[in-house]
Amino acid sequence: MSSKKKTILKVIILGDSGVGKTSLMHRYVNDKYSQQYKATIGADFLTKEINVDGDRTATMQVWDTAGQERFQSLGVAFYRGADCCVLVYDVTNTKSFENIKSWRDEFLVHANVSSPESFPFVILGNKIDIEETKKVISVKSAQDLAKSLGNIPLFLTSAKSSINVDPAFEEIARSALQQNQNDADAFEEDFNDAINIQLDGEADSCAC
Amino acid sequence: MGVRSGSTQMAERSSSEVGLVSSLMKSWRIASSSVPTSSSSSSPSAVKNHSRSPSKKNSNSATNNNSSKSFIDDGNFCAMSKQKNSTTTRKSSSSYSPLRYVSPTLSSIDSPKSSFFRNQYSKHHNQSYYQHGNNHSTSTLEKSNTDSIKHDKYFQDLDEDWSAVIDDYNMPIPTLTNGGNASPIPQSNTSRSRPNLTRSSTSSSIATNAGLAMTPSLQYPKLPSLSRTESPEVKSQAELENEREAQELTAIMQRIDKFDCILQSKHIINQQELKEISWNGVPKPNRPKVWKILIGYLPLNIKRQDSYLKRKRQEYVNGLNHISSNNHSKDTAAWHQIEIDIPRTNPHISLYQFKSVQNSLQKVLYLWAIRHPASGYVQGINDLVTPFFEVFLTEYLSQSQIDDVENIDPQTYLTEEQWSNLEADTFWCLTKLLEQITDNYIHGQPGILEQVKNLSQLVKRIDSDLYDHFQKEHVEFIQFSFRWMNCLLMREFQMGTVIRMWDTYLAETSTETTNSIPYTSSNEISLPKTPIQRNASTFSTPVETTSPSSYGRSAPVTTSNTTSVNSDDSTRLRQSSLNEFHVFVCAAFLIKWSEQLLDMDFQGIITFLQNPPTKDWTETDIEMLLSEAYIWQSLYKDATSHWL
Numbered sequence: 001m002s003s004k005k006k007t008i009l010k011v012i013i014l015g016d017s018g019v020g021k022t023s024l025m026h027r028y029v030n031d032k033y034s035q036q037y038k039a040t041i042g043a044d045f046l047t048k049e050i051n052v053d054g055d056r057t058a059t060m061q062v063w064d065t066a067g068q069e070r071f072q073s074l075g076v077a078f079y080r081g082a083d084c085c086v087l088v089y090d091v092t093n094t095k096s097f098e099n100i101k102s103w104r105d106e107f108l109v110h111a112n113v114s115s116p117e118s119f120p121f122v123i124l125g126n127k128i129d130i131e132e133t134k135k136v137i138s139v140k141s142a143q144d145l146a147k148s149l150g151n152i153p154l155f156l157t158s159a160k161s162s163i164n165v166d167p168a169f170e171e172i173a174r175s176a177l178q179q180n181q182n183d184a185d186a187f188e189e190d191f192n193d194a195i196n197i198q199l200d201g202e203a204d205s206c207a208c
Numbered sequence: 209m210g211v212r213s214g215s216t217q218m219a220e221r222s223s224s225e226v227g228l229v230s231s232l233m234k235s236w237r238i239a240s241s242s243v244p245t246s247s248s249s250s251s252p253s254a255v256k257n258h259s260r261s262p263s264k265k266n267s268n269s270a271t272n273n274n275s276s277k278s279f280i281d282d283g284n285f286c287a288m289s290k291q292k293n294s295t296t297t298r299k300s301s302s303s304y305s306p307l308r309y310v311s312p313t314l315s316s317i318d319s320p321k322s323s324f325f326r327n328q329y330s331k332h333h334n335q336s337y338y339q340h341g342n343n344h345s346t347s348t349l350e351k352s353n354t355d356s357i358k359h360d361k362y363f364q365d366l367d368e369d370w371s372a373v374i375d376d377y378n379m380p381i382p383t384l385t386n387g388g389n390a391s392p393i394p395q396s397n398t399s400r401s402r403p404n405l406t407r408s409s410t411s412s413s414i415a416t417n418a419g420l421a422m423t424p425s426l427q428y429p430k431l432p433s434l435s436r437t438e439s440p441e442v443k444s445q446a447e448l449e450n451e452r453e454a455q456e457l458t459a460i461m462q463r464i465d466k467f468d469c470i471l472q473s474k475h476i477i478n479q480q481e482l483k484e485i486s487w488n489g490v491p492k493p494n495r496p497k498v499w500k501i502l503i504g505y506l507p508l509n510i511k512r513q514d515s516y517l518k519r520k521r522q523e524y525v526n527g528l529n530h531i532s533s534n535n536h537s538k539d540t541a542a543w544h545q546i547e548i549d550i551p552r553t554n555p556h557i558s559l560y561q562f563k564s565v566q567n568s569l570q571k572v573l574y575l576w577a578i579r580h581p582a583s584g585y586v587q588g589i590n591d592l593v594t595p596f597f598e599v600f601l602t603e604y605l606s607q608s609q610i611d612d613v614e615n616i617d618p619q620t621y622l623t624e625e626q627w628s629n630l631e632a633d634t635f636w637c638l639t640k641l642l643e644q645i646t647d648n649y650i651h652g653q654p655g656i657l658e659q660v661k662n663l664s665q666l667v668k669r670i671d672s673d674l675y676d677h678f679q680k681e682h683v684e685f686i687q688f689s690f691r692w693m694n695c696l697l698m699r700e701f702q703m704g705t706v707i708r709m710w711d712t713y714l715a716e717t718s719t720e721t722t723n724s725i726p727y728t729s730s731n732e733i734s735l736p737k738t739p740i741q742r743n744a745s746t747f748s749t750p751v752e753t754t755s756p757s758s759y760g761r762s763a764p765v766t767t768s769n770t771t772s773v774n775s776d777d778s779t780r781l782r783q784s785s786l787n788e789f790h791v792f793v794c795a796a797f798l799i800k801w802s803e804q805l806l807d808m809d810f811q812g813i814i815t816f817l818q819n820p821p822t823k824d825w826t827e828t829d830i831e832m833l834l835s836e837a838y839i840w841q842s843l844y845k846d847a848t849s850h851w852l
Contacts, residue, residue: 017587018548036555039548039587041699042690045814061811068545068587073652077686 007058009050009176010081012111014103015088016096017067020126023159024088025064028169033160040066043078050173060173075110082111083183084176088124089137091156097125097137097145104149114186120175121152124168129158460491467494477501477508486715489708489831492610496603499596500633502714503640517633524632527575542577542585546570549590557614557703559598564619568627569593572635580642586649588694589642595710596637598703600630614703644717644786648693656693659791660686666795670840674802681810688817692794700797701822701830708827709793712834716789789841796836 013021022037022044029046044064052058063078065071079085085107089096104121113119123146125137139156146154153175155168470482471494482501490498500506507516530536550570554560560569572593577585601618602610604626609616622630647655664685668675678685691699696713698706798805801820805813822829 017545037552038555038699039552039590041588041694043687045687045811045818047811047815059811066587070584070586070649070651070653074686074690077684077690 007052007056007177007180009058009060009083009173009180010063011060011084011086011172011176012063012065012079012082012107013086013088014065014107015067015086015124016090016093016099016103019067019088019090019093019096020159021064021067021088024086024124024126024157024165025062027159027162027165029062031162033162039068040064042066042071042074052173052177058173058177060169060176072106075106079107079111082107082113083179084120084122084172085111086122086124086172087152088126090127091125091137092127092130092134094136097142100145101149114183117150118182120179121149122168122172122175123149123152123154125154125156126159128156128163129161464491464493467491467498471497471501473510475510477510479508483715487712489827490711492602493607495707495711496600499599499710499714500637503637503717505633505636505640517629520636521629521632524575524635525628527579527635528571531575531578536578539574539578539584543574545587546573546577546585546590549587553590554594554703559601559614559616559618560594562617562619564617564627565597568631568634569597572597572631572638575635576638576642579639582651583642583646583649586653586694588691589638589649591695591698592641593634593638595698595703595707596634596641597630599707600633600637604630641714641717648787653694655787656690657686659693659787659794660689662788662791663689663794663798666791666840666844667798669844670795671799671802674799674805677806678813681808681813683810683813688814689794689798692797693790696790697793697797700820701825705822705825705827705830708830709834713786713789716786718785788845789837792837792841792844793833795840796833800833800836 013025015021017039022040023033025044025046026032026034026037029048043066046062046064048060048062049057050060063082065078066074085104087100087103089100091097100123107121108116108119111119123142125142128135142154142156146152153171155164155171157164157168159165466485467482467490470478470485479501482498486498486502497506501508505520507513531538547570550566550573551561553569559565569590573585573590576589598613602613604618604622605613605616618627618630642649645655647653647658649655664675667678667685697709701709797820798817801816805816808816
């Protein structure tokens with residue numbers, strides 16, 4: 001029955017203020033870029049229909065969050081039920097890179113995911129269109145970080161020049177779908193377990 | 209709170225107009241849902257009704273108040289929702305007309321005739337009609353028909369005056385006794401005006417109109433026919449329009465005069481009066497000064513204004529000098545955050561793209577941030593600073609250029625001193641505003657969470673269908689309304705409408721923060737009249753522990769150096785008024801889309817509310833919204849404290 005129901009994949013984009021979360025989302029969903037986005041307050045939301053397994057489609061709900069620390073207390077309302085979390089930093093901003101880990105931890109604390117170790121994250125290093133001299137985060141250090149956080153997939157992107165955005169979101173969709181199915185399976189398992197326990201109980205009583 | 213007695217009049221009237229409340233709601237929805245393209249054109253005159261009525265004084269207000277109270281005491285919300293349901297069926301009819309709420313007799317008449325009545329009614333509101341005789345020909349009817357359609361399809365008959373509507377209720381229908389022809393009206397009748405209404409000058413011309421509207425309806429059946437023969441056909445549509453424009457212009461001029469009159473008092477400006485009149489909108493030329501007074505920046509005492517401004521502006525300069533001196537260790541996080549937010553502030557308005565403006569706002573925001581460490585700079589405050597900046601900028605423009613304020617680089621017309629003064633005024637008014645909503649921006653943003661909760665509770669009671677639908681679709685209020693609270697709905701509207709909205713919002717701010725004024729003078733004027741009223745207007749928050757009796761006590765007089773968050777009780781109480789009213793505005797805003805939202809799923813709802821179709825909203829749409837919010841507030845404010 002659950003397979004007939006349309007799959008909804010919930011994706012959360014986190015990262016410091018101004019790293020390009022909104023731009024990435026709009027580039028992926030609408031294939032557009034604008035200089036005129038206002039700072040996100042709370043969270044913004046866009047959806048995109050995607051193909052999975054050839055003929056099946058799923059809806060990806062992308063939640064673009066506010067980057068300022070003050071808004072983090074909001075997390076719970078938006079993180080819940082996420083299937084994948086995207087961590088974004090700005091390749092020209094050291095601080096935003098250093099904060100990637102704390103964004104991940106922040107998410108795990110608030111999202112209340114079933115198995116934190118296996119929850120899918122994807123890291124995006126954005127703004128690679130900017131001239132080399134202004135880049136402060138080397139590819140190497142980014143790869144090291146991704147590795148240290150549990151082999152998280154890493155993409156270097158540019159929402160402005162549309163570099164690597166689609167491949168990144170394809171990976172995000174894949175991870176989210178995987179997670180979504182894992183959760184569904186886990187639910188099914190739980191359901192079976194519940195029945196088993198009851199049977200066990202009856203068996204016990206018989207043994208007495 | 210309790211300072212809004214002008215607007216209170218409106219609430220007091222609401223008892224007899226409970227039907228109107230719901231019809232108002234529904235009809236608004238019709239305007240916005242079933243006729244989406246005409247939503248902005250079909251509402252204006254209805255808006256006029258509401259937005260003007262608060263300024264009226266009704267001698268019967270005491271009686272009305274009692275019945276209004278008894279309605280609330282009944283807790284008869286079911287009755288209201290029933291009423292709403294009953295209107296739902298009517299609404300589905302394409303020939304829907306609010307006339308039905310005005311006269312039961314009219315409602316039974318089929319649509320062609322009722323449209324004729326609308327013409328009649330609309331004519332009565334047109335003064336020129338009386339000057340040019342009353343020999344109606346079909347062509348005039350057509351003219352006026354197009355005229356009225358242009359105005360307002362639904363509310364023409366309600367135009368101008370609520371009480372006229374109420375009185376009309378039991379009136380004979382002229383046409384029934386008159387064979388469908390309008391009769392002439394003796395000149396003497398036109399000079400009659402209603403004795404029980406005293407009005408502010410803005411609505412005085414309207415008052416006359418309303419009086420006219422009343423009189424002929426009463427006199428209709430008895431009048432001799434065709435005593436005057438001057439043909440109205442002579443009058444072209446253009447002329448009618450010109451006259452209407454002239455009338456509007458006169459009304460605006462009168463309104464400006466009224467404001468000037470208050471502002472140019474000899475000694476102390478009557479703040480109460482200013483608040484009442486400002487609630488309905490402040491004319492552009494008066495706005496900078498009025499805002500400074502309403503927010504509690506500019507002293508009410510005329511004699512002290514100049515010296516006070518001088519001192520505050522110097523203080524601002526000193527503050528800037530301090531942050532640029534070596535003694536100040538820069539708060540790089542705040543500076544960086546502001547720096548990346550400034551270019552993203554109102555990116556669609558050219559004014560905010562000028563480097564000069566961006567530098568200016570950066571300074572104002574940064575100085576505010578380091579002076580308020582408990583809150584610090586929070587995204588959204590960059591939005592809140594802009595209405596002040598833009599409005600105060602118009603002070604330095606000539607009348608003819610005021611409308612171009614968003615397009616001219618201020619660098620081209622401001623002297624260095626003027627820049628500094630502009631920044632200082634903006635800074636202090638931003639400070640005053642944020643003082644009232646401090647809890648919105650401190651750690652955890654409890655003020656906003658509280659407002660979101662109150663909004664959901666309010667919608668649960670006002671529109672339970674919508675609330676249930678949200679529940680079913682797992683839509684959480686915080687998912688769409690957080691931004692509404694954080695930016696005072698600024699992100700939802702265009703700047704022009706936001707500024708109009710702020711006229712009302714600033715009139716809603718508490719006066720207790722009024723600074724440096726001899727306390728008695730400002731307080732006597734602004735204190736609520738009765739303890740009950742005070743209590744009623746206090747929107748409880750969980751942190752609030754003060755009893756109503758302490759409400760009237762003196763708030764600490766804020767001195768120039770507001771260093772950090774005030775967390776004492778009086779601060780919280782002070783915060784209540786603006787935040788409280790804002791929640792009602794948000795509720796009115798949400799419920800406006802109820803019809804559409806009920807047909808949407810989770811994604812549809814969130815997407816819609818993130819980007820509501822308000823692009824073409826005019827000031828009149830905003831006024832309608834504010835009026836609705838006011839009505840909701842008057843109906844529910846007593847109840848809110850029991851929800852928590």
